Amino acid sequence: MNLSRRKFFTIAGASAAGTLLASPLEALYARQANGQPVFGTGYGALVPDPNGLLDLPPGFQYRTFSLTGELMNDGTLVPSNHDGMAAFRGPRNTVILVRNHELGTGFDGSRAQGPRPYDPIARGGTTTLVVGPNRQLIKHFVSLSGTIRNCAGGLTPWGSWITCEENVTLPSPTNGVIKPHGYNFEVPASATSAVNPEPLVAMGRFNHEAVAVDPRTGIVYETEDRGDSLFYRFIPTERGNLKAGGTLQALKIIGKPASANPLNGSVNTSNSNGDFTLGEKLSVEWVTITEPNPLNGDTVRLEGQSLGAATFVRGEGIWYGNGALYFCCTSGGAVGAGQVWRYTPATNTTPESLDLFVESTSRSELEAPDNIVVAPFGDLILCEDGPGENFLRGVNLQGELYNFARNALNDSEFAGACFSPDGNTLYVNIQNPGITFAIWGPWRRA
Secondary structure, X not given: OOOOOOOOOOOOOOOOOHHHOHHHHHHHHHHHHOOOOOEOOOOOOOEOOOOOOEEEOOOOEEEEEOOOOOEOOOOOEOOOOEEEEEEEEOHHHOEEEEEEEOOOEOOOOOOOOOOOOOOOOEOEEEEEEEEOOOOOEEEEEEEEEEEOOEEEEEEOOOOEEEEEEOOOOOOOOOOOOOOOOOXXXXXXXXXXXXXXXXXXXHHOOOOEEEEEEOOOOOOEEEEEOOOOEOOEEEEEEEOOEXXXXXXXXXXXXXXXXXXXXXXXXXOOXXXXXXXXXXXXXXXXXXXXXXXXXXXXXXXXXXXXXXXXXXXXXOEEEEEEEOOEEEEEEOOOOOOOOOXXXXXXXXXXXXXXXXXXXXXXXXXXXXXXXXOEEEOXXXXXXXXXXXXXXXXXXXXXXXOOEEEEEEEOOOXXXXXXXXXXXXXXXEEEEEOOOOEEEEEEOOHHHO
């Protein structure tokens, strides 16, 4: 995602209430359509933080840990640019967090310093944090290193984090890069030290953003952060074993040319700015990518487009729930304020389909909801990355937006929101200077 102005919020870990994703968004847009006020009080007015870090509603508190530059248990320093993250149940009532670091290349500056980097010049990667039942950090360490711009990703039903490179740099004598980039990598939540980085080549080499797994089939759905991005699925040869290979495909809308609609007047083209009716069920099929790992450029999407695959304006967050995949387009829609699309896989009684689920019509009320975590009580928590103040915003089941937290430190984005498996703690990052928060309080009060 574009660090200067990331409009979307990466869809992160699901909770026990994950199937309620549709309801708050549907209610929010229904309020907008009916001319009703969309802002509510939520948990109450935010209380200024005397520490100048995080303003929260009355009764809520936070703890910080694993800040950039702190010494970790493996003897290295915490990297900067905290980003996507997921929470897993650990042994003895612990919580395991796997956290991305969206860093580039070079040998100077903050870096994920693992013993077996994929590419020594690449500074990105993941760190793993073990947090006790008292929300105190027990240990943290690098769990993947040598990758570029680990922005988002997704958790798997088998207990791992898929971290995605949002970069497609190829080796050249001038950039110092020695390995091709643009891959997904898997980090088991159970890892106790840095894993051996193994690119999941069959899942495609492109500008990855996020992934979500359909737990019924094991198929992995992938988004791509470009103005002319595609929506992909990866069908693994062996369910739950992404390293065993598989088939990469891109979604095609039947009867809708991929390049039918201009992207806000630019040279790019995109279906997601076309004339679509909310909720209209579109027939789809999938085209197979014959070369998922091109080493002569960033051409996976070009092959898909040549086969008629639909293009979307900056595909970003993706999340599974209600038996469907919800994915977001940062700049989609008539006013470019963002969209949420819904892909529904086929069942024994219904064919697969795609529909435009929601579309923002006013930047002043809601600009491109993306990074969504579902609270155990059904509300959505959205991570904001705007040009000024940034908030964690909630959407309740009545469709009301409310402010849950404000970054009182600076104008950096929130990222990686996820709830602990027991639902009592919200973990989230401020990307710069790189701080992880544990937040708890009277969640059910509202």
